[in-house]
Amino acid sequence: MGRSDQVLADAEAILRRHSERGQSLSSRARARRNAGMLRKLGRIAAAAFAILIAAVVTGWFLPLGPNGVMIVLGAIIAATLLIAVLPSERTVKAAALAETDLKALPLQTEIWLESQRKALPPPAVKLIDSIGVRLETLAPQLSRLNPHEPAAVEVRKLLSDHLPELVTGYQSIPEPLRREERNGRVPEQQLIDGLSVIDGEIDRMTEQLASGDLDKLATQNRFLELKYQEAKALGEPGQ
Template structure:
């Protein structure tokens, strides 16, 4: 294979991996929305069933009549409206991100960002999608991280302070002024540049956390190798599998 063919093959592989990640992001968004819809349907169905059972019990002793039937239909309509307007897709408030557990923060930030898409320009939406993919990669790295460690505080500051402030600051600017230059700066361009910096920072944090895990794995691996060598020198490799009495 020629060098140019290899370059094309590598580029195609990168595009494939990126496409797979974006599909995964879209699939998770659909799953969340489908789950919210199913919760609504279950609540509405349960309420209607309860109303009908209650009406049947009452009708067993007293005829409902036209007024009773109208009351039942009114209750059913009220239940549909009540549960149809509540219990939908999870809404995350920007000010609540600071209170979110560090392990859940990437997903909560992703949900919040997804809800902001319609209010952002197209180039910013592409960056939001990319940030969502990187948050998916970051999440497992935070699963065992102490919330008080400097790395955790840095992640929290970026996701619950800097990112929401950047997006909400842009949204607070009136629509006609978002593409107008003021003091040498254009708000839309500032937003895109800021999101790009945040995307790079999330990538850097993920790599640093992963590097720490790899270093820890290497340390444990060397420890096990030393223990194995000691056991061999003692002529008792079975001690690894058969711990002695405490």
Template sequence: MPTDVDRQLAQADALLARTRDRYASVSKRSRQRREAEILRRVGRIALADGLIIAVALVLGFVLPAGIGMFGALLMMALLIAATVTLAIFPGSAPPRVEQLTQVPLKALPLTTERWLEAQRPALPAPVRGLVDSIGVKLEMLAPQLALLDEHAPAAGEVRKLVGEQLPELLKGYQRVPEPLRGVERNGLTPDQQLAQGLQVIDDEIGEMSAQLAQGDLDLLATRGRYLQIKYRDDGLPG
């Protein structure tokens, strides 16, 4: 006869399985965002290289002897340096987790999404779809927060969920040594606990967005629904 632990394990495994399928389209959107970033990098490289070539051509016409062999070599070196630099280095450093509690409310969704994108490679593949889903919902939430008073009680609920509880969940998981992340403890593995916590946050952001869209600020501010994430009770560092 199945025990409570068996049922809990089955539910966690089912959640991981649903995550792989349910967020396939969201992962596609995430890939599209990364492809757009690549296109922006290519555009910056083309602009920089074009500027270097234009300057070389102008100097070639202005200088009596042209740019000469040394100038041509210098131009090639600058082209290579600009291309490599713009291709390797990110356009901007990802935000630090401390910034999530400091940025203005209207900038919180985009800042959190950029921070999440930087954490994504360190997370197990089955939950990356949930991370992508949270990122999409944050995009949807951004215009609504831009109209919300920074000091409203509802704003505090959003900031607590997105700026505090979400980072705490991921930081707690990342503190678990990698070999232990698949080891069951108190009925669940850290991977399963992470999936459950992200699912709760994903659902909460969706509900917050719906309530903001309906103008239910009082309900959002007074419902008192704080995350009860399993990892805190089951031993995953928080």
């Protein structure tokens, strides 16, 4: 292995270890909710400011009086309540994942998975946390992928078909039967095994896409080295 290849391999290993130490699915969901609350507060402040400006402008032509002041206060309160009741983050339905743009699919899948946590057993929750971390790593790679490439089709099928069908299939089973063996299989264990397979499959896809990017980078680097050598040779005396 050449020095440049070793550097790339080391960098990839560091990035992978950093990703695996990433925040859990619930932590990132909490961060998104906090960001959504800050956006709400910003919208409330902007709406109140706009109402006050409109009141000041109106007051230049028509005295507001006590009734006008009450109307302004009422408008501010109504705007605040309206913005407050709006969801800070859109809910994602399993059926909508199939229509989601490939670039947005990892995040939308992560949001949907977060909404399923309460209906899953603890071992499955740990696995969807792991899947969430892998989706975070996969996302930037998908942003550069042609949606019609075989790899893109494989990723979409896994995230928008197999994963939701596994989770919703488990949830459709009555609670008392989820831990009972039937035909040699226990639904809860099937869910855990299935999520484990999906977790490993996303990791495999990520490594394959990363390998393609690293190979492309190595090829470009070699091309530049050759061009630099040609330029250097052309600049030598006697050429």
